Amino acid sequence: MYPGTAEFGFELLVCRWAEESWPPEDERSDAVIVARQLGTRRRRWDTVVLECDPAGLRARREFGERELDSDLLHVVRNAPAEWEWYRDALPHPGYPWRYVREAIHRAAARDAVETRRRGNRIEIRRIAPYPDWLRRIVAIENKPDLDASAARALSSQLEHDVETALADEVWVATEATGRRIEPALLEDLPVDVGILALSFDDANPSTADTGGVEWYPSEVTPPDAAADEERQRRRLELAERAYGRGWRSYHETMRPDCRHFELRRFGRALVPYCGAKRRSQTAAECAGSCERFEPEPPLWRTRGWPIEGGPGKGIKGLLRRRREWIRDRECERVGEE
Numbered sequence: 079m080y081p082g083t084a085e086f087g088f089e090l091l092v093c094r095w096a097e098e099s100w101p102p103e104d105e106r107s108d109a110v111i112v113a114r115q116l117g118t119r120r121r122r123w124d125t126v127v128l129e130c131d132p133a134g135l136r137a138r139r140e141f142g143e144r145e146l147d148s149d150l151l152h153v154v155r156n157a158p159a160e161w162e163w164y165r166d167a168l169p170h171p172g173y174p175w176r177y178v179r180e181a182i183h184r185a186a187a188r189d190a191v192e193t194r195r196r197g198n199r200i201e202i203r204r205i206a207p208y209p210d211w212l213r214r215i216v217a218i219e220n221k222p223d224l225d226a227s228a229a230r231a232l233s234s235q236l237e238h239d240v241e242t243a244l245a246d247e248v249w250v251a252t253e254a255t256g257r258r259i260e261p262a263l264l265e266d267l268p269v270d271v272g273i274l275a276l277s278f279d280d281a282n283p284s285t286a287d288t289g290g291v292e293w294y295p296s297e298v299t300p301p302d303a304a305a306d307e308e309r310q311r312r313r314l315e316l317a318e319r320a321y322g323r324g325w326r327s328y329h330e331t332m333r334p335d336c337r338h339f340e341l342r343r344f345g346r347a348l349v350p351y352c353g354a355k356r357r358s359q360t361a362a363e364c365a366g367s368c369e370r371f372e373p374e375p376p377l378w379r380t381r382g383w384p385i386e387g388g389p390g391k392g393i394k395g396l397l398r399r400r401r402e403w404i405r406d407r408e409c410e411r412v413g414e415e
């Protein structure tokens with residue numbers, strides 16, 4: 079098992095595993111995007127897997143690499159094929175039009191919509207139809223030490239996930255112990271929630287990054303979901319956040335500019351490691367308030383530095399490039415079909 083602070087390291091390894099191996103015990107036919115720590119105001123999931131329509135995902139690239147927030151989505155999804163005054167073209171948003179104008183300017187600055195001025199009026203035209211790229215959302219809660227009390231503590235959150243049906247499927251991922259999951263433990267979790275037992279054993283490559291299904295989840299999408307516009311809107315907003323951030327964005331809150339920050343390879347994943355603490359640090363402790371923080375020496379920035387040990391800029395660039403590369407790969411994979 080990953081020799082670090084259990085939950086954060088495990089979470090990153092689950093994300094990497096899902097990126098390569100989703101869906102478990104089945105062939106991949108959809109394109110897959112993985113993100114972490116996403117959700118709603120009430121509920122945040124550890125890992126989010128988007129199953130995407132491959133052609134739709136390729137078409138989504140037209141609108142840029144960054145996420146489209148709810149205001150931008152309102153503009154790009156409703157922008158007309160031909161020039162039109164924005165107030166005629168867009169449905170009333172339910173809030174003042176001046177906010178829509180701001181969103182139009184933001185969208186235009188990102189080349190996600192075209193604008194022109196006719197007298198006092200701003201006209202808009204779409205650059206392309208916003209594609210229907212999202213198929214399913216899968217939520218995964220990571221609990222490396224899933225014992226009966228952890229299962230009980232989780233169960234009300236998971237019941238909430240099942241009831242709200244924002245995700246189509248809900249799973250708990252736990253570390254494989256080699257034993258069958260205790261039946262009593264299954265009783266403590268909602269029956270609709272799937273259980274994955276994963277093994278990340280760096281010392282034994284043949285068992286590295288393997289995953290087994292202990293219990294299959296039920297599809298929690300309500301049957302009349304297609305009619306539920308509000309739910310679809312919230313799902314798309316969530317999917318856009320996942321698209322823009324991926325799961326490697328931890329470098330945005332952690333301190334890769336600290337001289338002790340390293341990325342270490344574990345199996346097929348790179349995970350953060352703190353040289354001062356000699357262990358994997360959590361995202362929360364690797365922050366500006368960390369007592370052991372030391373800025374990387376300026377000299378480091380003047381020469382090429384290997385992945386391990388910094389410097390921060392190189393690490394950030396590496397993680398960003400990996401995210402882009404994976405997204406491109408998912409688009410291309412399906413282009414060959």
Ligand code: SF4
Binds near residue numbers: 340352355
């Ligand atoms: S010393 Fe603190 S800030 Fe530096 S890498 Fe370790 S945990 Fe992060």
